[in-house]
Amino acid sequence: MSTPASPNGAERTDGSSIRIGALVPLTRPGWVEAGRHLLAGLELGVREVNEVGGISGRPLELVIRDTAADPHRAEAAVDELAGLGVAALAGEYHSVVARAAAGRADALGLPFLCSSAVLDALTEQPTEWVARLSPPQSRGWQVYADFLLGAGHRRIAVAAQPSVYWATGTSILRDHLAARGGTVVELDMSALTPADVCDELADNRATALLLLVGHPDPAVPIVRSVRGDQRLAGILIGAPAGQPEFAEWATSLGDDGAGVPFLRYLPEDLSPLGARVEKALREQLGEAPSFVAYEGYDTVTVLADVLRSHGADRARIAESWPRVAVVGTRGQIQFSRAPGISVWQWAGTPIQVVDRDPAEPGRFRILHAS
Template sequence: MVRIGALVPLSRPGWVEAGRHLLAGLELGARERSWELVVRDTAADPRRAEAAVEEFAALGVAAVVGEYHSVVAQAAAARADALRLPFLCSSAVLDALTDGPTEWVARLPPPQSRGWRVYAEFLRGAGHRRVAVVTQPSVYWASGVRVLREHLDAVVELDGSADEVVASGATALLLLVGHPEPAVSIVESLRRDERLAGLLIGAPAGQPEFWPTLPGIPFLRYLSTLGPLGTRVEAELRERLGEAPSFVAFEGYDSIAVLAEALRSGGSWSEVDVEGTRGRIRFSRTPGVWQWEGAPVQVVDRDPTAPDRFRVLHTG
């Protein structure tokens, strides 16, 4: 019996919806291999993640997998590296996942610098040169703002009030804030103001994936056209979740597929070459962690005329 430790945000202030989808993918992959999944709720708390990694090491797990929040994944990666315990980050994207190079940590999603660059390309292609952001104090949000400033003509930070947005002259406003609040309240307030009828409201980090009542908000999604494996997994995840699986659920399933290949080859990330739900997965050495370089990146939104359908606006 292979035992795997899983880190998942399942209670507030963690993003519970993302955690539920991530866990569904992890559980499906583990069940197919008759693996034991030892799950711990991080609740978006780095200290809880560190304690969980310590517990996993004491339990003798073969590897640790999961996590959605970047600052939590950072803490888990540092502890796993110190304990020489393999850790595959399923869904967190902050570039600096570790302080330095490590052989013990790998990441499935693309780094933030790549994903947010693709989002900036989408904005430029749509004619948006002056962009406003509403942000909260966070290493993750600050890193995202730096990427946007590297690729756009002007990025101004606002508090999200309609008067301030109008005065800024921005044609797009990005929400770099918590989910569901204050993000949902800001969207509802701005959409009621007739002066901002042409304003694009975006949320790069992916909150609209779980906002069926707020369509038309472009966000980053790490998904691609599904092949036979992806189609089968999508159907099984839909049955398990009772709704369409998000890209986070596919990341969970692919994480287990990667771990199976890595453990089969003696724990080497460099030897991984496996078919995932979203394409062939191989890892390359980066200055920090091992990275899936081919992870798909899309900018999508929910179709205002059919909110259950996603429109692909840009790929990168």
Template sequence: MNASASPSAGESASGSSGGSAGGSVVRLGALVPLTRPGWVDAGRQLLAGLELAAAEVNDGGGVGGRALELVVRDTAADPERAVAAVEELAGLGVAAVVGEYHSVVARAAAARADALGMPYLCSSAVLDALTEGPTEWVARLAPAQSHGWRTYADFLLGAGHRRIAVAIQPSAYWASGTRVLRERFAARGGSVVEIGVGIGVEGTSVQGLCDALVGERSTALLLLVGYPEPAAAIVRAVRGDRRLGEVLIGAPAGQPEFAGWAEALGGDGAGIPFLRYLPERLGPLGERVRKELRERLGEEPSFVAFEGWDSVTVLAEVLRSHGTERADIAAAWPRVEVEGTRGPIRFSRTPGIGVWQWVWAPVRVVDRDPADITGRFRVVHGEDVL
């Protein structure tokens, strides 16, 4: 492991010097939620993908003979902490910044990167308005929220749901997702009811949420809340309420993707559809990376780990082909094309989105199989988009 400039707790540098010449390195800053209230399961998966790709780049000779080094900073789902990290990383001389899972955190990081002239490749955050306006400095691999959540709305509508409820906490991300759902349902004569959960005087208790679901006669409840809590508590309450036996629980943000979900909920966590950005079947590259990630993680990798691997692989190609100057990296977004684990990756401009966007990673709606909640996912809706 290469050393960074005095990393503190929760902050580290990683990479392999194998295959590179001399002591010179090319540094990438990496933003990852590794402590609560961040989704730590997602952060662990993201970091595994970032680190595996960096190690493979270095085993293959690095970047022009220079080792690729990740300088990791824990955002803990805190936008202000992310802004400070971007500023620090810029001062440390990183060529670019990569990573982050939480949309509101990535939005803060993207705004600061744009202001500083720092290339930033966002791995996993999906909020459409990642920046206030068009920028040349920021690109994104994850599909935009409007694209994925429309797919999820279509799944619900196709399954016959016309009146759904969302258990929601205050957040720009949850509010944006609700708007997407509401617009899609309104176009088909459906409706979306919001039930605020557990924060402030207007927050509804878990029992109050169950009572509201009965009163609203909603046929589905979506968990637009934090993970693991209060999401797990809501699932247990709804599953245990005989009045709600026919209500579908859904989680478009992907909480059931992570192993901790199955550990916390057991059988109650099965059959809860969520968005997953993986094809139904991986190609040869994806399968190879999946095996390497599984060995590194000690569990099956989530789609977030693949996003991490793809992100560093894209940046490594940019660095090799266009150099390590920040302006040259940003100028390369529309010209780079890389074979990723989930298909060919290239960036373009998309209406309504200010960053360079991969259009699109595969989007599917899946759930955990009740017959094997820890190891098997069922595809319930979606087509590969490569």
């Protein structure tokens, strides 16, 4: 569809499409597999909206931009999409990129429904323009810390790369564990090799190593080194950010990639809607959908409901966030204000700690839920 939307996202009555800007990491160094799943969910949602007549007879259209995990590229995309007249923004997976996009959207007065990024401070100041489906990092990573404590781990090492996201995660873990008698040792992966990591783990008598690093490098070499070191036979390897969710992890590591707990945002049992969407996404992707694909679908479900109820005017979309009450694939979605969170937040996002079953790496085990 090539009909241009009005520059300010205002209502049109000529049957032209309502455009939604979609920010997705589709090329390296972005996490391409996550971007592919997110886009699949967004596209399925749009297709289903249009199959039942669109928004008051107008088709919904995605205008897709690849962020490639680059905050500056994302900011430029937000500027471009605003100029193209999109009614709202959707998507993004990488937290640092989403933060840049959210800040720009706030400055431009462009509604942004963030699908999958978790940094608590998604904007510098509280904003009415941005809402989020994924849980804030503080909540999810505290759930992960509770899992570690419940499994008997008190001496935790984190292999971390320089990043606001990883540094924030380390701080959340350290504070939550310290209050309950746990300790966190940080291993700086800008200075250490995978072999050095093994030595540090042995010297510190850590019982768990958390990978706060990129995938595949250096995550895959670290896992291989730790798995191959007899001194560390009993150590738990964890990846709270969710790397083992995707098939690329299993392909890269095989059996070594099993038994690595990570966070995902799914309920224990999918609703009938979730089950139907799971089937459709599986056919579209050619593999089991990750939680990120459901996030994409739910994003469109919310935006379609808002557009039907309040129209395509940007200000009215932003004003509608606190009135949203939509059944998504993972539960009833409603937005509220949460302490320390600068955007409208879905407070009921389900959180699980999951791993790949060592006896059957293609199957996931739920280890802890909140």
